[in-house]
Amino acid sequence: MKKTEGLGPAVLLVFLFFLIWEMAARAVNMVFILPPPTGILSKLWELREPLFAEHLPSTLAVIMIGLAISVVVGAGIAVWMSISSAAEKALYPLIISSQMIPIIALAPIFVLWFGYSIWSKVVVTVLITFFPITVNTYDGLQSASKDLRELMMTMGAGKKEIFFKLLLPAALPHFYSGLKVAVTLSVIGAAIGEWLGAQAGLGYFSRRMMTQFDGAAVFAPIILLAAIGIVLFILVKLMENKSLKWRKTS
Template sequence: MTSGKGILPAALLIAAFLIIWEAAARGVNMMFILPPPTGILSKLWQLKEPLFFEHLPATLSIIVIGLAISVILGVGIAVWMSISPSVEKAIYPIIISSQMIPIIALAPIFVLWFGYSIWSKVVVTVLITFFPITVNTFDGLKSGSKELKELLLTMGAGKKEIFFKLLIPSALPHFYSGLKVAVTLSVIGAAIGEWLGAQAGLGYFSRRMMTQFDGAAVFAPIVLLSAIGIVLFILVKCIENRSLKWRKIE
């Protein structure tokens, strides 16, 4: 876990940034373009009911469903590729190619297919988040010690024992690394989907406020989106620390 001394420099840097932002915003005096942090917090408080009780739950549902599908899909594909070289040769290039197409270009197509339902946003989130989970988990499954594998084989272990006693423990740190990247990307995926077509959500609310030239109201849901990403990252980190007690984590 990070110590208090380790957090202090980051806290001081963030405080300095916010002070400079506040001074610059008030100096420019163009609140509809560059609102000060205090103005954003004030607007966040004013809009707490629609943001927290209507749009936040809509965005969270997209993130949770998208991440759940990505974990199941990503881990499943990674395991499948690790046990079958032919599957790896067939699927791995497709997985890489899926990240070459800009998601922002595909999102409108998903809106055409699924309409303004939650699933158009979920698909965008899955496309963004499944890649780091799949690649990191696959690399982890491939990182198992050959010496330990040979030792287990000489002791009469079968494929099942090798998979559960060697490959999974080797893959877990990699899986969590991919998941920590995925949870932050899931917020971006949900926001992109909502920006391009939605009836509720923090991304949708931010885009709607742009048409009203209300800078503070545009930034308010962005603050919440950032907070969601931070909380999810910390949650995954806590789960990682608890499940990997056998491994020293700095």
């Protein structure tokens, strides 16, 4: 009940935002630049067949494959850096440097390498999403209590027991924090990849509609992209609550 009541201000703010948008769009009366929300929803329903049957599955495939690779690679690198100081010294600067290059500048290069296949978009998504997973997971592994580790070693615990009973529980909250950031960035990565080079996808469809000066059709796939990000964030939050019940009880 309290959670539902807490959503009240947010729902009211969103309602006011769309109400002001609707009124402003009707006052300006330039649909190709600023379509009203009702017009966008109408266009979304009108274009539901190509959007939901062709372009949405394409974007979802890019997002899910990119996220899966980012979780495996990001968590793996984080564990490697936590157990090897040499790996940490070699990889950490490279991981930071990878975020200094604008992804939008690299995306055309990936199109040259992989063509218009799904992998050019997946690479863009991975480059954007692996960073928060890697850094947060590594920080979580490093946050484990040194006193508890020494105590477990004194009691005869091996590296395997220390990892699964101490390091992993300490890292999980940080891992989920990074994953929540990554799922929202994955939508951006997929859209950027599709925007610069694709034959299908919500980003591609939005760019194609822009050349036709159809503002409502440009916004329609953007609404779906936002919905994907929200749904993925909620799913990760539910996974976090279910797997970290011990944190609430403690």
